[in-house]
Amino acid sequence: MKILVTLIALSFVLQPVFAQNTLEFQTDSQLYSPGKHLFVYGKSLPRDDVILRIFAPDQTIVTFTQITSDDKGNFYMQLFIWPEASTTFPFGTYTVEAISTQRTGLSQKVDIKFLSSTESEKVPIERAINTLVFAPETAAINQPMRLFVQTTSDGQLVGGSPDKLLGTSHVHLPDGQVVNLSDSFKTLHQGLYFAEYTPTQEGIHIFHVVTFSQGTISHGSAATSVLSQDIGGLSRQIIELNKVLSDTSGELANLKSEISGFGSSLSTASEDIDSSVDAISNSVDNIEMASGQLNALLFPIVASIAVTVALQIVILARRR
Structure with a gap:
């Protein structure tokens, strides 16, 4: 009974206090x-x-x-x-x-x-938050990258402390792990935020950004393919390869020029050899003609010598 009376008394005492609050x-x-x-x-x-x-x-x-x-x-x-x-x-x-x-x-x-007009129209009073996430399509292992986030409401940028506004944002790694990004975001401008992130695994990284403002929540996501090296490294390799190919092309052009000169030299030498062969052939013909003429001259002489020798042999034979 005493407890009931005490509770009733407290209710009358506390009621004005609650009303004032x-x-x-x-x-x-x-x-x-x-x-x-x-x-x-x-x-x-x-x-x-x-x-x-x-x-x-x-x-x-x-x-x-x-x-x-x-x-x-x-x-x-x-x-x-x-x-x-x-x-x-x-x-x-x-x-x-x-x-x-x-x-x-x-x-x-x-x-x-x-609104532009309030006549004969029932419009729900609600607040919509939109979250846009901008992440590079490709990145490289152990190379820092930047993630950008834009938060808007009714087309206007929504500001706030990033650790509260984006406090539950995270990234899904290729191996299934989840890394919290709550302490990574910094304010670039009201409603615009960025975070530095360095991937340590190859594969697809999915960034899940959660915006919470005045009881309203919004989600945004973006994916980045992490490679062993970034596009910049590949571009440098391509540039080096192009340089090597250009140098090789120049060397081939020089070789082609030298081969072309060598070909003309061979052609000249071939022509010279042909001329020499023709000259030698003419000389042989001349030699053959001279030989024929010499044989024609020597034949009567040899015949007369043979006749003379034969006569001497006959004379000697008779004397004996």
Whole structure:
């Protein structure tokens, strides 16, 4: 019985405290078009200085102001007049936030849509995050490479701390292992991030980037084929091969030129030999003619000598 009475007493004591820790906040509509007024209203602590902020789709602050609640904690004001759409104020999902200055950490957010028209159209109030991953098609083992990531919402870049925005990103290795990339990303620009990665295995590496912003998650992936050497090394080898082929072609051209000269020399020598052969043939013919003439001259002489010798033999024979 005492315990029941104590619990009832505590409930009455704690109820005002719980009520003071709440912040009620609303906008007059969820859909807005150019020229339309944005009114906000709510309830906070009495005489509380409430900070009101509007965030664009890329999480930049469009405007902010401060209003003091009345003695009952109520507040109401016209916060913003929507301009014509531009690169500064594009159509998309915006966030209106109310922050209590009396209670640290006490805040509330409402998502709204900025559209070209709000007539006879029901548009869901949702925030879509898109993640694009850019990775090289090929890389080389033990050579650093860069991975780039772009995060957008309603066509605008979404900023944030990369360790929180991309904290669960990782890479799938060819052998099935998974390597966490949460500490690898650095900010290049709001909504643009990069990571240095050095592959140690040959094969296909799949980069899986996970973006988490304001309760919305988005996935992006890219694949890189890791080779024993990169395209640059292959290009250098091709250049060296082309140089060797060019030098070889030059040597072949020189050899061809020399062979061509040697061919002309052989042709000249052949012509000279032919001339010499003709000359020798003519000489032989001349020799043959001279030999015939000599034989014609020597034959009567030899015949007369033979007759003379025969006569002497006959004379000697008679004397005996």
